[in-house]
Amino acid sequence: MKIAVCIKQVPDTEARLRVRSDGLGVDEEDLPFVINESDGYALEEALMIAEKTGGDVVVFSLGSERVREALRKALALGATRAVHLDDVAFAGGDAMATARALAAAIDGEEFDLVLTGSQSDDAGYGSTGSIVAGHLGWPHAWLVMGVEVEDGESSARVTREMESGVNEVLRLALPAVIEVQAGINQPRYASLKGIMQAKRKEIAGKSASDLGLSENEVGAAGSRLETLAVFFPESGETAEIFEGDPAESARRLVEKLQKEARVL
Amino acid sequence: MANIWVVVQTRAEGIHPMALETLVAGQALAAELGGSASAVVLGDGVMDRSGELSSWELSAVHVIEHEALAAYTPGAYIGALSAAIGSEAPDYVLFPHTYQSVEYVPRLAYSVNGAMVPEATAFRVEEGAVIWRRPAYGGKLQADVRASGSPVLVSVQSGAYSASDRREGNAPVAALAVSTEIIADREILGVEEVAGEHVDLSAAERVVSAGRGVGGEDKMGVIHDLAAALGAVVGASRPVIDSGWLPRDCQIGSSGQTVSPELYVAAGISGAIQHLVGMKGSQVVVAINKDRSAPIFGVANYGIVGDLHEVIPALIEAIEEAKAG
Numbered sequence: 028m029k030i031a032v033c034i035k036q037v038p039d040t041e042a043r044l045r046v047r048s049d050g051l052g053v054d055e056e057d058l059p060f061v062i063n064e065s066d067g068y069a070l071e072e073a074l075m076i077a078e079k080t081g082g083d084v085v086v087f088s089l090g091s092e093r094v095r096e097a098l099r100k101a102l103a104l105g106a107t108r109a110v111h112l113d114d115v116a117f118a119g120g121d122a123m124a125t126a127r128a129l130a131a132a133i134d135g136e137e138f139d140l141v142l143t144g145s146q147s148d149d150a151g152y153g154s155t156g157s158i159v160a161g162h163l164g165w166p167h168a169w170l171v172m173g174v175e176v177e178d179g180e181s182s183a184r185v186t187r188e189m190e191s192g193v194n195e196v197l198r199l200a201l202p203a204v205i206e207v208q209a210g211i212n213q214p215r216y217a218s219l220k221g222i223m224q225a226k227r228k229e230i231a232g233k234s235a236s237d238l239g240l241s242e243n244e245v246g247a248a249g250s251r252l253e254t255l256a257v258f259f260p261e262s263g264e265t266a267e268i269f270e271g272d273p274a275e276s277a278r279r280l281v282e283k284l285q286k287e288a289r290v291l
Numbered sequence: 292m293a294n295i296w297v298v299v300q301t302r303a304e305g306i307h308p309m310a311l312e313t314l315v316a317g318q319a320l321a322a323e324l325g326g327s328a329s330a331v332v333l334g335d336g337v338m339d340r341s342g343e344l345s346s347w348e349l350s351a352v353h354v355i356e357h358e359a360l361a362a363y364t365p366g367a368y369i370g371a372l373s374a375a376i377g378s379e380a381p382d383y384v385l386f387p388h389t390y391q392s393v394e395y396v397p398r399l400a401y402s403v404n405g406a407m408v409p410e411a412t413a414f415r416v417e418e419g420a421v422i423w424r425r426p427a428y429g430g431k432l433q434a435d436v437r438a439s440g441s442p443v444l445v446s447v448q449s450g451a452y453s454a455s456d457r458r459e460g461n462a463p464v465a466a467l468a469v470s471t472e473i474i475a476d477r478e479i480l481g482v483e484e485v486a487g488e489h490v491d492l493s494a495a496e497r498v499v500s501a502g503r504g505v506g507g508e509d510k511m512g513v514i515h516d517l518a519a520a521l522g523a524v525v526g527a528s529r530p531v532i533d534s535g536w537l538p539r540d541c542q543i544g545s546s547g548q549t550v551s552p553e554l555y556v557a558a559g560i561s562g563a564i565q566h567l568v569g570m571k572g573s574q575v576v577v578a579i580n581k582d583r584s585a586p587i588f589g590v591a592n593y594g595i596v597g598d599l600h601e602v603i604p605a606l607i608e609a610i611e612e613a614k615a616g
């Protein structure tokens with residue numbers, strides 16, 4: 028099977044965020060970037076399906092020069108080749124604009140399956156994969172916790188998470204877009220051999236015009252959402268906070284829990 | 292005059308509670324913009340259930356009945372709603388931000404050539420334009436966004452509006468015919484319980500919950516020790532489960548268990564909404580986090596800012612002293 032995987036590079040969830048001076052986004056300087064969590068699980072699932080069915084995994088990512096690190100990592104893990112949607116025109120896009128570009132790149136080849144993560148750890152729109160499915164006209168499923176390609180490879184048995192500890196099992200005709208939820212598998216680590224091999228694998232750059240898209244269909248110009256401000260939540264907080272020496276904080280907390288909250 | 296629709300999700304037990312909150316958001320938006328709000332209910336045999344909405348202040352309750360809508364599938368829902376949106380041209384269409392909506396609404400926005408605002412928690416109107424607030428970076432930041440064009444599709448996050456704020460009125464309930472073929476695009480094979488959902492945390496009186504901040508399976512000892520000192524059961528946020536540091540039964544949140552203990556200690560947990568919905572019924576919440584701006588402090592009663600690997604041993608010592616003394 029030929030499988031496309033869309034990955035996004037996002038700030039590490041552990042990173043200390045700072046709001047940029049224009050207030051429209053986060054300051055990216057010195058920020059550690061990683062492959063988005065659920066996208067990493069999508070990549071692992073794709074690699075496992077390709078190993079089982081025989082086939083290739085092609086990774087796609089949209090973004091600046093920096094995202095090549097994420098693509099290189101995916102290649103080291105076992106992807107066959109990578110496509111970098113690399114054009115300043117792609118910058119600042121919402122899920123609509125980003126999905127339009129990704130779908131155009133994917134549509135240029137014949138894939139049996141597209142895997143994406145279910146939600147990004149930065150913007151968190153949770154929308155990109157399903158809009159890609161709309162462009163391709165394929166069925167899709169979100170929050171997927173299991174994929175089994177069925178005999179004949181014309182359908183997949185898909186397990187989808189629902190609220191409160193229940194899963195729904197369904198069958199999708201292939202080709203389809205499957206948006207993977209974190210926890211579906213145990214992602215592998217890159218081997219030294221994989222890292223060496225990745226150096227020789229291809230990362231193809233594609234601009235908007237390569238994809239047959241005009242500059243006002245992509246990036247901020249092609250978006251329907253405009254971000255007006257990004258900020259830390261106002262601390263309408265109720266918490267009584269202890270800072271400083273851990274022993275002192277612990278002692279004061281225990282006193283509060285005993286005398287004020289009466290839960291000890 | 293803005294025409295606002297609220298798509299009301301139903302389930303076996305009746306109307307989804309988040310849909311009632313979203314109806315209140317729709318009423319508020321109509322009041323603010325000067326317009327009218329109506330409800331849309333989809334399904335097969337849902338006319339009766341829709342009657343419940345006739346006591347709301349709504350200009351109409353539109354019911355789309357079709358046998359292909361008996362069970363939710365993205366294809367059928369998108370087919371029916373895009374036909375209805377195409378013929379009635381609402382300016383705003385609101386949805387509860389449920390797992391079902393997140394799956395199909397962005398794609399519906401694409402098919403009606405609309406804008407999509409996911410996970411709104413508030414809105415305000417400035418010079419006739421609606422500005423939506425939504426979380427970003429797992430709730431660590433907030434963003435204000437403006438959508439262009441029409442229709443604007445918005446999913447409204449749980450807890451942002453309260454169903455008890457509803458305005459009462461008298462809404463006519465009527466069938467809305469859609470002139471399109473409605474086609475399901477998946478075969479539903481069944482529903483299964485998630486394996487290992489047998490430890491019931493819902494009755495626990497004290498819970499110590501571990502987050503990704505614990506840093507590794509080999510570092511989980513402090514969590515178990517604190518739980519032992521407090522006589523508490525151990526819970527966790529999702530990444531802890533996904534990484535295999537604890538079994539799936541321990542997950543607390545929207546896709547895990549719901550707890551309502553007397554005391555909830557969240558250690559190394561940032562406080563994403565999907566976690567908060569599982570523990571917001573706790574009486575006293577203690578947060579331990581090294582990041583002073585972590586959203587968990589916004590829902591905690593007490594907090595310690597610091598490295599949990601230093602704080603928890605000190606806490607255990609203080610608890611032992613208090614017990615002894």
Ligand SMILES: Cc1cc2nc3c(=O)[nH]c(=O)nc-3n(C[C@H](O)[C@H](O)[C@H](O)COP(=O)(O)OP(=O)(O)OC[C@H]3O[C@@H](n4cnc5c(N)ncnc54)[C@H](O)[C@@H]3O)c2cc1C
Pocket residue numbers: 040041145146170429501502503504505506527528529530531542543544545546547548558559560561562563564565566569579580581582585597598599600
């Ligand atoms: C559809 C869907 C369903 C989901 N369902 C659930 C669910 O049921 N339950 C759930 O929990 N999540 C769920 N999630 C995931 C959720 O969105 C968050 O990603 C998750 O809750 C974050 O877990 P965390 O707080 O442990 O990790 P992070 O967000 O990574 O936070 C770690 C925290 O630890 C702190 N920290 C790090 N090191 C230390 C240290 N040494 N000492 C003290 N503090 C430290 C950091 O400052 C940070 O605040 C779901 C997501 C989706 C998309």
